[in-house]
Amino acid sequence: MSRDALRKTDVQHHLHPFVDPMKLAEGGVRMMVRGDGVFVEDAEGNRFLDGMAGLWCVQVGYGRRELIEAARRQLETLPYYNTFFGTTTEPVAALVETLGARTPGDLNTFLFANSGSEAVDSAVRLVRHYWSLEGRPERRAIIGRRFGYHGSTVAAASVGGFEKMHAQGGLPLPDFHHILPPYPFESGRGEEPEAFGLRAAAALEEKILELGAENVAAFFAEPVMGAGGVIVPPDSYWPAVQEICRRHDVLLLADEVICGFGRTGRDWGCQTYGIEPDLMTMAKGLTSGYLPLSALALGGRMAEVLRRGGVLQHGFTYSGHPVSAAVALANLAVIDDEKLVARAGGAQGAHFQRGIRSLAASPLVGETRGVGLIAGIELARDGAAGTRFEPAGHAASRAFALCLEEGLIVRAIREGLAICPPLTITEDEIDTLVERLGRALGRLERELR
Ligand SMILES: Cc1ncc(COP(=O)(O)O)c(C=O)c1O
Numbered sequence: 001m002s003r004d005a006l007r008k009t010d011v012q013h014h015l016h017p018f019v020d021p022m023k024l025a026e027g028g029v030r031m032m033v034r035g036d037g038v039f040v041e042d043a044e045g046n047r048f049l050d051g052m053a054g055l056w057c058v059q060v061g062y063g064r065r066e067l068i069e070a071a072r073r074q075l076e077t078l079p080y081y082n083t084f085f086g087t088t089t090e091p092v093a094a095l096v097e098t099l100g101a102r103t104p105g106d107l108n109t110f111l112f113a114n115s116g117s118e119a120v121d122s123a124v125r126l127v128r129h130y131w132s133l134e135g136r137p138e139r140r141a142i143i144g145r146r147f148g149y150h151g152s153t154v155a156a157a158s159v160g161g162f163e164k165m166h167a168q169g170g171l172p173l174p175d176f177h178h179i180l181p182p183y184p185f186e187s188g189r190g191e192e193p194e195a196f197g198l199r200a201a202a203a204l205e206e207k208i209l210e211l212g213a214e215n216v217a218a219f220f221a222e223p224v225m226g227a228g229g230v231i232v233p234p235d236s237y238w239p240a241v242q243e244i245c246r247r248h249d250v251l252l253l254a255d256e257v258i259c260g261f262g263r264t265g266r267d268w269g270c271q272t273y274g275i276e277p278d279l280m281t282m283a284k285g286l287t288s289g290y291l292p293l294s295a296l297a298l299g300g301r302m303a304e305v306l307r308r309g310g311v312l313q314h315g316f317t318y319s320g321h322p323v324s325a326a327v328a329l330a331n332l333a334v335i336d337d338e339k340l341v342a343r344a345g346g347a348q349g350a351h352f353q354r355g356i357r358s359l360a361a362s363p364l365v366g367e368t369r370g371v372g373l374i375a376g377i378e379l380a381r382d383g384a385a386g387t388r389f390e391p392a393g394h395a396a397s398r399a400f401a402l403c404l405e406e407g408l409i410v411r412a413i414r415e416g417l418a419i420c421p422p423l424t425i426t427e428d429e430i431d432t433l434v435e436r437l438g439r440a441l442g443r444l445e446r447e448l449r
Contacts, residue, residue, distance in 0.1 A: 003043050007031055017152070035062030038422045038429050040409070051403075051410045051433050053422045056226055056258045056374075057284035060334045061424040067290045070330035074323045083112070083320040091325035098332055099295065102267055107280055109303035111296045112320035116257035116283035117151025119294040120220070123281055124155040125314060127218045127251050130302050133309045139217045143207055143250075145181040147228030150220060150255055150281075159220045161228075177211065179203040181225060182233035185367050185378050189386065197234030205244045218251035218278075223269025226258035226420075229413040230376025232369045238273040251278040251302070257294070258374070261285030262335060262423050265345025265372030272371060278302060288331045293324035340423040344372040351427050355434035356419065362441045364395070364448070373425070377417045388415055395444065402440035408433060 001009075011029050015021065031043040038061055041047045053059065060067070074091060081089050092112070100108035111126070113119050124142060131139035144150065146161035157165045158172035161181070166172055180187060180203040188196030208216050219241070225231035245252040254277035259269025263285065266272045270280065278301060283294035298306070306312065318324075335341060343349070349372045356375040360368045366380030379395045381387045389395040396412035403410050403417075411418040421433060 003031060037061045037063065038425050046407070048404070048407050048409045049421075049429065049433055049436065051408050051419045051421050051437075053420050054289045055284070056263075056420045057289035059261050059263075059285040059340065059423045060288045060331055060338075061422040064288070064290075064331075064334060066330045066334050067288065067327050070326045071291065071323050074326035078322055081322060082317060084315055088320070089322040089325070091322050091329060092320040095320075095325045095328055098329060099297070102332070103280065103297050104268060104271060105276060106300040106303075107277070107297040109298040109300075109307075111298070111314075112325075113294045113296070113316055114292040114318050114321070114324075115151065116255075116281060116294050117153040117156040118316065119257070119281040119283060119296045120150045120156040120159060120255065121153045122296050122314060123218075123220070123253055123279060124159065126296070126298070126302070126306065127253070127279070129309065130251075130305055131217055133305050136214070138215055140175045141177060141211050141216045142175065143177045143179060143204065143211075143216065143219045145221060145225070145228075146178050147181045147183065147225055147231060148178070148221060148255075149225070149227035150222075150257075177207055179207050181228065181231055182237040183225075183229075183231045184234065185369075185386065193234040194236040197236035198240055200233070201237050201240035201244060204241055205248070208244070208248050208250060213248040213250065216248065216250050218253055219245055220253040220255060222255045222257070223259045223273050223275060224264060224371060224374060226374070226418070227413065229378075229416050230370065230374055230418045230420075232371055232376070233273070238275050242275055253277060254280045256280050257283045258420070261332075262341035262344045263372055263374050263420070265341070265349050267341055286331070287324055287327045290331065291321070291324040291327045292318075293321065293328055335423070338424065344423050348423075348425070348427065348430070349373050352421075352425070352430050355430055358434065359438055359441060362438070362445065364441055364445050370419075373421060373423055375419045376413075377419070379415050379417070395448065398447065399440055399444050402443050403437060406436040406440045408436040408440065410437065 007029050011025050032040055033043050034041050039047055040050050096110055128140055144159040144161050148161045150156045150159040158176040161178040180200050182197055182200040184193050184196050254270040256268050260282040264272040270277055278299050280297040287293045353370050356368050363383045364379050366386040367378040369376050381389050392415055396415050400412035
């Protein structure tokens with residue numbers, strides 16, 4: 001079948017995530033065919049600097065022989081076996097050991113799944129199961145945040161705070177609640193950022209008191225909110241949230257699906273912000289997206305209770321897939337050998353953030369923000385004053401299209417752009433990224449004027 005025929009079938013019979021099928025049918029689908037380093041290429045031979053690391057996940061870049069060879073070796077030795085009913089495999093056991101040495105504190109008991117959504121879904125079940133075992137089954141409520149993204153399964157989408165997602169499928173499920181996110185550009189204009197951070201944290205306590213602390217199981221939150229628009233919290237936010245969770249005995253889950261594995265300049269986003277969570281979810285950068293794998297890390301408090309809680313009635317056929325685990329081990333070795341986390345937290349990350357900040361000079365940029373190798377740009381009709389465009393979303397989707405024309409992939413989120421390149425990106429490649437983004441913003445400005 002020719003590529004054109006394949007594309008046609010794809011558009012007609014493949015329901016794509018987060019795309020309007022009618023618009024896709026009109027505009028056609030782009031077929032990606034290969035990748036190397038921080039670049040990907042489509043079937044027409046257009047080459048793009050991938051400023052989104054795939055979908056916030058390709059930490060080590062494309063085409064890494066170490067990961068490919070690890071997958072090949074494991075496929076030849078034992079392509080599949082499960083972890084049900086008292087079995088394990090060597091790569092999975094080794095991954096438990098390796099991950100346990102990287103996770104902070106006593107977060108060293110792991111449950112494996114295939115996606116971030118499944119890890120979050122599993123966390124919802126396990127925190128409720130934990131409270132039942134503790135004799136507190138009424139602690140069921142899960143609190144998330146508006147613009148929090150935690151996945152697409154019914155529980156994960158219920159934790160998430162997107163009305164458009166909730167509208168499809170009758171969500172959120174009962175006992176899921178959402179509070180104000182620490183998003184100064186949206187809700188704290190004119191307020192001193194640290195005061196706003198405390199106000200956003202106080203929203204958690206208000207919700208806990210409204211529901212009754214005795215009914216609240218956990219607060220689920222990303223250290224930096226990714227898919228909600230790269231929302232970087234003021235410094236005052238996390239210490240206050242931590243204190244509120246402790247005081248009301250509410251479990252704190254750090255969703256590290258984007259922040260984990262070096263993205264914010266430390267191994268974990270919770271280290272960047274001094275958070276000590278009770279449990280943590282991870283995916284994406286765990287295998288650099290080469291194969292699906294996610295994990296839920298439990299601290300000693302939950303792990304001890306669950307260990308004595310009888311048969312765990314939970315698991316997936318691919319919980320701890322040996323080939324994914326082998327790739328994860330190779331991926332973590334590359335991250336360590338090339339000191340990618342220290343680079344993201346050091347010169348490379350600083351160079352990237354300077355480059356993104358330089359774009360604030362554009363009259364269309366309301367705000368730039370970021371940490372490590374993740375950044376967000378807020379587009380506004382009149383730059384610093386921050387007035388939003390009407391209709392919302394148009395400027396960002398045009399900016400996204402113009403970036404593609406300039407050979408750069410970013411992501412449009414509401415009226416902003418997200419940038420999250422592979423951690424392997426060099427300073428020269430960062431300069432290329434910023435130049436292309438700057439050119440696209442310049443063209444957008446001329447278009448909108
Ligand atoms: C913070 C966070 N949690 C969970 C998920 C869901 O992960 P997945 O798409 O692998 O199900 C995502 C995906 O972007 C995410 O960013």
